[in-house]
Amino acid sequence: MLEIKGCLLVVLSETILKASIHLKQVKVLNKKMANSTPLFLGFLFCFISSVATYSSNETDLLALLAFKSAILPDNIGSLNSWNQTSNFCTWEGIVCSTQYHDRVAEINLASRGLEGTLSTYIGNLSFLRRISLRNNKFQGVIPQEIGLLGQLEFVDFSGNSFSGELPRNLSKCINLVNLSMTENSFSGMIPPEFGSLYRLEVMNLTNNKFLGTIPPAIGNLTSLTHLSLSSCGLTGQIPESFGQLQSLILLQLTGNGFSGSIPLGLFNISTIQLFEVADNQLEGTIPENIGFTLSNVRGILLAQNKLSGTFPDSLLNSTTLERIGLFSNKLTGRVPTDLGRLSGLWVIALWNNFFEGDISFISSLTNCTRLSVLRINNNLFTGFLPSSIANLSRVIAQIDISHNKIQGNISSDIRNLQDLAWLDLSSNYLEGSIPLGIGNLDKLIYLDLGRNRFTGEIPSSFGNLTLLSHMFLQENRLFGSIPSSLIDCTNLLSLNISHNNLNGSIPQEIMSISSLSVLLDLSHNSLTGSIPFEVGSLRKLTDFDLSDNRLSGTIPASLGSCLSLQGLYLEGNSFEGKIPSELSGLEGLRFLDLSRNNLSGAIPSFLSDLRLEKLNLSFNKLYGQVPISGVFRNNTLVSLNGNKELCGGILELQLPPCPPLNSSKKNKLLQPKFLIPLLVFGIIVLSLSICWIILIFRRKDSFSSSPSFLEHDQVMRFSYSDLLKATGGFDKYNLVGVGRFGSVYKGIIDDSTPLIAVKVFNLSVKGASKSLLSECEVLRNVRHRNLLKLLSICDSLDSQGYPFKALIYDFKANGSLEKWLHDHKEEDGDEELKKLNMIQLLEIAIDVAHALETISIT
The missing domain is CATH 3.30.200.20 (Phosphorylase Kinase; domain 1)
Incomplete structure (x- = not known):
């Protein structure tokens, strides 16, 4: 009953307020009435206005208190000021309108750590124009009562956990200009009724869980300048009606399941600055005249689709272009040699296509003084690596030319690229020695020169790369010893220098790089000596491979301290002695290969307690009974060949039975068969x-x-x-x-x-x-x-x-x-x-x- 009275008073107050605002516009008055009763009418008007205003303010107060009651108590105390001892217009996050007698016009509670639901009483704040609850922990559905807010212009509920369907009644908020609901858990369809929000300029629904297709009615929102529907779970085709959105500046449809072709009308919207439709199932070709129709475009992201055809040469006319993202498609042909005409480029991403020809266009990119990312890996490029690569932008941070057919040497001037953080030239035909100057790139985080034909030694200057987290030099022709200076690479997570001609012993300093947590692979070299005791420092290491070297001695017990190991590969060496019992503590071990060594003794029982997925003990000198539990229950997971004195085990291993435990050796020899x-x-x-x-x-x-x-x-x-x-x-x-x-x-x-x-x-x-x-x-x-x-x-x-x-x-x-x-x-x-x-x-x-x-x- 109180709510009904409140609503009536709100309607009455709004009527009187509007009448007072437009009183000067009334041209026809009853002069007799005005002359005879001016004092009475004035008194009556003021009385009704004051009563209505008081009742309307009371409605806003009750609505705000109901809003607060649906929110859990917060530790920050963001709503401590929300109490009846002060005027609600002074409460934190509340802005009132003086034009409408201190009615609530704005609620801004962004990033306050609030958790709870949105009260249905939100619909009673009839003068509310802006509401932002961004970056909180609200959940549940948005009540349909929000559609009662006829003056609402701005809504930002991004970064919460709202669920359910979007309220269809929002379509009644015809003054809505901005609707942002990103990073929630909304489901169901995008309401077709939203096509009636003809004043809407920004619709941002990215990162939700919608179903179905985009309603074609969205194409009626001709005032839209920003349309973001990325990662929403949408399917079907992009509506042809989107060609009507001639005011678009930003279009983001990335990360959905759209199929078919991109509507040609979208390529004719000259106002577009950012065009993103990546990570879908779109087909077709890129229009050859795209550089003329998208005359103001700054970023084109068409990657991770099924687009075919060639690189459109007309793009060289898009002088405003800053980002090109065409990776992971089926594009063919050559890249224009004068790509550097686009001097404003700072991202070139063409990887995972079928581009061919030489990479002479890299020389023209020296004109791009802002170039930060160059990725052309996984293509069919040939020819020699131009020395001009060392003259690229001084701010370039990422170069990836891997998995092509590039020949030649790396210029020693590459040391000039002081901001380089990522260098990947792997899987090519590069040769010569590795430039010492790479050790001067002190911002380098990722280095991959693997699967080439490099010779010479590993530069000791690599020890200067203190930020390096991944180093891959495998499958080259490197020789010499492993530089102990690598101990200074204190952020190293992965080190792979396998399949080279390295010799000498394993430096104990390498085993002291405690940051190694992903991979240490020194396999297929000619390393000698024993495994340093310091190997126990690798407590975070996941995979450790020393296979096919010339290592000897015993397996150190300190390996049992590497508690994160999942793969341990020591095969193809000359290790001897017993399998250390300390390995029993490696509870995460899944792959163990100790084959082709000189290990002796019985198979430790703890191996059957580990959750091994593959065990290879073949071609050693192990003897005694084979366990029948754990990994030993499956003959496809275990290999014991070449251990002639093993017995027992499951039948599939086809090992001889073990002699009875209660028979003495003397009695056995006296038996006729012996x-x-x-x-x-x-x-x-x-x-x-x-x-x-x-x-x-x-x-x-x-x-x-x-x-x-x-x-x-x-x-x-x-x-x-x-x-x-x-x-x-x-x-x-x-x-x-x-x-x-x-x-x-x-x-x-x-x-x-x-x-x-x-x-x-x-x-x-x-x-x-x-x-x-x-x-x-x-x-x-x-x-x-x-x-x-x-x-x-x-x-x-x-x-x-x-x-x-x-x-x-x-x-x-x-x-x-x-x-x-x-x-x-x-x-x-x-x-x-x-x-x-x-x-x-x-x-x-x-x-x-x-x-x-x-x-x-x-």
Whole structure:
């Protein structure tokens, strides 16, 4: 009842106020009435006006108090002044109109940390013209009563959590000029009724969750100068009616799901300064005359669509152009060589297209004194990197020419670009040494020179790049040691210098860069020595890769302090000893590769407790029982090949069963299945020993005087590259076996030659060279029909310039003698055990004795 009376009084007061304002415009008055009763009429008018004004002010007071009651108490105390001890016109954020007898005309509570809902009593503030609740925490729906505010001109509810649909009654606020509702959670359709807001100049609904298409009626808002509907979840086509918005200055439709083509009418709006329709599914071509029709454009962002065609040359006539964003489309052709005519350019973003030709246009960009961003990566550009790149704007902050086919060197004058923060020249054909001057770019944050042909050493001046967070130099031809000066790169998050020819030990300073948290990759080099104990300082590191080097020693227990590790790759080295138990603390570890080392001991049980997604322990010297829980339950996630003394595990691993725990070694040896082979073995050993002693005396003098067997025979000649090709790059699928001193691969030279077996010696293992000489010495003096024929010896250098030694034999496909002397299963899964019988064993012993006897003959 109070609300109804309040509304009536508001209507009455408004009527009287309007009458008083326009009283001078009344031309026809009843003179008799005016002359006879002037005092009475004046008294009556003042009385009614004062009562109405008091009642209207009371309505505004009650509406404001209701507004406050819907807001949660705030810690800042923004609404402490909102109490009845003072006039509401003095309250914080309230502006009253003196023209309308101190009625509330404006509410400005932006960025006050307020949280709550919007009261329906907002509709009682009938003289309200401006309201801003921007950057607060309001939620819930906007009440339909806001449509009662007929004088409302400005609404800004951006940066809140309002939800539900936009109130359709807002369309009744026909005086609305600015409507900003960005960064909320509005849903549903954009009301078509908004097309009646013919005075609207700004509509900003960016970052909401609308559904459906844009109502074509929005094209009727011919007063619009700013239309922002980016990231709203809208679909369908951009309405053709948008061509009627001839007053547009800013158009933002980025980040929706629009399809079809861009209405041609939009390209004819000469007032547009910012044209953004990026990140949609738009197709078609860019009009060739765009540079003439958008004569005032400053920014064109058509990126991340499906646009085709070529770079429009007419854009060179848009002298006001500052930003070009055409990246991630299907554009082809060449970029104009005189692109630098647009001297006001400060952003050029053309990456992820199919542009081709040379990049000579970079030379013309020296005219663009404000150029800050140049990104032309992931295209088909060719030619040489112009030295003029060092003469670009002194304020340039980002250069990305990666993933092209650019050749040449980096100019040493690149040190002049003192504001450069991002330099990416990766995945090209650049060569020469890395300029020392890059170390002078002390604002550099991101550096990627990977996947090129750079030679020389890593400049020690890189230690001056104290702001650097990512450094990538992988897949080049760099040599020398890792500079210890990198310890001064205290903000480094990623360091990748893998696949080079680096040597020497790992500097302990590198392991002390505690900021490393994303990646440390030193793999595929020729690093030697052990892992520094300081590795435990890398507590934030996620991925650590030292694979395929020449590292040795034990795995340091301090690795257990790297609690953030998810990937640890140490394969292809010469690490020995046991897997340290301290690794049990790496609860986030997902990928662990310790293969192709000399690790020994049992598989630690804690590995089954980690949530590993991939575990590779193959080709080590591990022994004992394999766990059956955790990662070991899935044979596709674990690799244990080449560990001959492992047993147990799940059936899919096809490992021999482990002996019962309650049987003694003595009892096992007395069992018939062990006793008979042992006796046979003893006889063979005794016979061989006697024969060996006899033959030693016979060949005592001739052993040292016999010339090398390869000097008398015609042998095949093989180079390192021949063997690399024959074995498929020493592919693991051609790996036949692994021993202490090397690995054996099968291969084929060509279709006209039989298979060969290549025994590659690991020269980093102590005793490997001696083993090679011994094997050659035996083969020089021994001849037998069942002895593998040595075809050749390869003594050369590998692709990284290190010594490479290998023996080449005829390949025999029936496996090794060891497998036939001991029980084994066929690899095809046949359960039947294959073994030699007693007669066959004796025949082998006789043949071996006969072979030894031939030593004296040869």
